[in-house]
Amino acid sequence: MTNVLYVSSSPRSGSYSTSVADRVISEIRQAQPDVQVTKRDLARDPLPHIDADFLQATRSAEGPQTAAQRAIVARSDALVDELLAAGVILIAAPMYNFGIPSTLKAWVDHVCRAGRTFRYSEKGPEGLAKGKRAIxxxxxxxxxxxxPAQALEHQSSYLRGVLGFIGITDVETIEIEGVGLGPDVAQKAVERGLVCARAVARAA
Ligand SMILES: Cc1cc2nc3c(=O)[nH]c(=O)nc-3n(C[C@H](O)[C@H](O)[C@H](O)COP(=O)(O)O)c2cc1C
Known part of the structure; x- marks a missing residue:
């Protein structure tokens, strides 16, 4: 049975990234009716930015020192557990200012944890969230x-890079681009995305 963690991050009603990712889920459900889906909607339930307490709690030799810092570790641990329990990670992301929304970045900051999702070895950093697939x-x-805008693409390349860093190298991307170039371009981009959704879901 496949266990999917579905992380969405657009606050927009009618979001293209969410609607195509929703289609990925419905296609997976059709192919595998017993699939387990855990939904994390970061636009509706945002995580806090990491701060001095987070760094003390997760990155210092002493570890958490206060009740607030213990709560911070518990929240980050729960997010890491959710990620590690999934066989497929589905992420839906709008591009904001050439990168990902800060809500999604906050999630990344909570799940990239030394000793849990990566570790530093003599050979350099090693991802620990292996054996998973990401869409x-x-x-x-x-x-x-x-x-000409290729060099400003810090959305898809960033997500692929950070997933690889934690050990998830089997990554398929569906790019819905040019949606600001007029309704026809947008419609075609979404239609292509929905076709891709079916193809990637069948392989999940
Ligand atoms: C705050 C904001 C920043 C944006 N920045 C960019 C950008 O840098 N490059 C771009 O191509 N589109 C940009 N867009 C357009 C969105 O990427 C586009 O509307 C996309 O459809 C958003 O995804 P969604 O439909 O899933 O919400 C931006 C939109 C907003 C609201």
């Missing part, structure tokens, strides 16, 4: 897969 649905107004 990333990216929506953006402009075109970044080719052309």
């Amino acid at each position: 990333v649905v990216n929506a953006r107004g402009g075109i970044y897969s080719s052309g």
Whole structure:
């Protein structure tokens, strides 16, 4: 049985990234009716930014020193447990200012934990969240897969990079781009995304 962690991050009603990711879920459900889906909607339930207490609690030799710091570790641990329990991680991300929304970055900051999802070895950093598959649905107004804006693409490349860092190297991306270039371009981009949703869901 597949266990999917579905992380969405667009606050927009009618979000392209969420609607295509929802389609991925419905296609997986069709193929595997017993699939378990854990939904984490970061736009509706945002996580706090990491702060001095988080660093003391998770990155210092002493560890958590206060009740507040213990609560911070508990929250981060729960998010890591949720990630480690999943076989498939589905992430839906709008592009904001060339990167991912800060809500999604806060989630990344909570789940990238030394000793839990990666470790430093003599050979350098090693990802510990191995044996998983990720599906990333990216929506953006402009075109970044080719052309002059390519160097400003810090959404898809960032997510692929950070997933790889924690050991998730089997990553499929669905890019819905050019949605700001007019309704026809947007509609075609979403239609292509929905076709890809079916293909990636069948392989999940
Ligand atoms: C705050 C904000 C920043 C944005 N920044 C960019 C950007 O840097 N590049 C781009 O191509 N589109 C940008 N867009 C457009 C969104 O990426 C586009 O509307 C996309 O569809 C959002 O995803 P969603 O439909 O899942 O909400 C931005 C939109 C907003 C609201």
